Amino acid sequence: MAEEKLPTRSEDFAEWYNQIVLKAEMADYAPVRGCMVVRPYGWTLWENIQAALDRRFKETGHVNAAFPLFIPMSFLEKEKEHVEGFSPELAVVTIGGGEKLEEPLIVRPTSETIIGYMYSKWIQSYRDLPVLINQWGNVVRWELRTKLFLRTLEFYWQEGHTAHATEEEAREETLRMLGVYADFAIHEAAVPVIQGVKSQTEKFAGAVMSTTIEAMMGDTRALQSGTSHYLGQNFARAFDIQFLDRNNTLQHCYTTSWGLSTRFIGAIIMTHGDDQGLILPPRLAPIQVVIVPIFKAEAETAAVLETVARIQSELKAAGIRVKVDDRTEVTPGFKYNDWEMRGVPLRMEVGPKDIEKQSVALARRDIPGREGKSFVPQTGLAATVTDMLADIQKSLLDRATAFRDSHIHQPKDYAELIEVVSNGWAYAWWCESAECEARIKEETKASSRCIPLDQDEGHGRCIVCGKDAKRKGYFAKAY
């Protein structure tokens, strides 16, 4: 059961986050260091995320499949950058069935290699292309510093892997899926994101180009919330993914990969939550409306519960995810706080006065206190609730966007950049050299987040070295 108070976000954002995850019963610590248990409330949220993404994947022509958890160690070694990037964080299986294995197996940290191996078997001709496969699964990366949802040894995600006949097509796919992520983040999760390209130092191990959606959390730190990579022919060469083109010439494929993980749950929590707890976007919330029945005397109980049951089935029939909190051992006031902490977007109170007036009380989670409370007639309630949920969804996005935009600054010089990244993002001309990027990171702890796709025309002078810069980039402290 919930304790009464959370630390406020301003006094201790990290602790606020930890407690919210635990108290809202999203996840819990597992007995293995760095591992988490995703509890039913958190997993239902993930299932809703999955459904929203999966629908988009199917709409863009992708199909799902499942590849093995174990990958031969030698596979990873076939792509130089890939193995360098991942070897420090691999879990390796050396014993199976009591016998020492001839070749160690790694627990997949990502599946480019084993999927590449399979693609080389499956692809012969340009007629076989493109191959557009996604898989939902779990992966393991042996991280040193972990945090629930944001970075755990094992996490759940989807990884799309596609193979194409041309560079152009593969680059298009990379950006198409980045767009899918952005659309999902903005329209389902109400998390405003910036689409951009990762710097060479920040890109995925083995990619030619990595793209990202970057979101701003409530403490202004940035969170990479999804990534899409153009892999060029790197993995095709490593795994001999080849095809005969129309001219009977043998060519290597161009491949992409893209992923979004349970980390996104962390993004939702840290984007929308307030000092009362979680606020979940209606479109993804496991429970959209919680009904709290209220009765003083026993004589009122039956009438209230009857009305509540009727309303519940009306809302259900309208496709609204609704829960009735009929616990008798806690007071209504306790329930209000409890469900607010769990982020349910809309609360409905039904009591004796409502029976009399044929009304109900509605309280919006995004507007605390009196202001967010309204009394509406029971007739047409499903429509009223549906509209209000849509309005909450919109107001969450508007609020998060306004917050983000008010914390993005365009520093005029390096001194000002140092200042702004202490509580926000810097958007500045950058020569794109690793040296300038490294200097910013060393001196401010802020890393380059991305070079946004959406760029102003023209050019300027690099905020660090003053050399000519063609594009602007975002710099921020990040998770």
Next chain:
RNA sequence: CGGGGCGUGGCUCAGCCCGGUUAGAGCGCUGCGUUCGGGACGCAGAGGUCGGCGGUUCAAUUCCGCCCGCCCCGACCA
């Protein structure tokens, strides 16, 4: 992996410095009763190998060593 903090009923912690009868508190949990439109209350209960191993001692939750785990801050990452 470096620095810091912490491990005592389910949770948060006191006790330990200065070793000594049956180890406490608040919250939570169970039962009964009164409550119920913004975190209710009374009464009666249940619940502990004091993180683990080893050492010192007549005696260790308390002193010493090692180990394990968690949290926070730094180097790496979705």
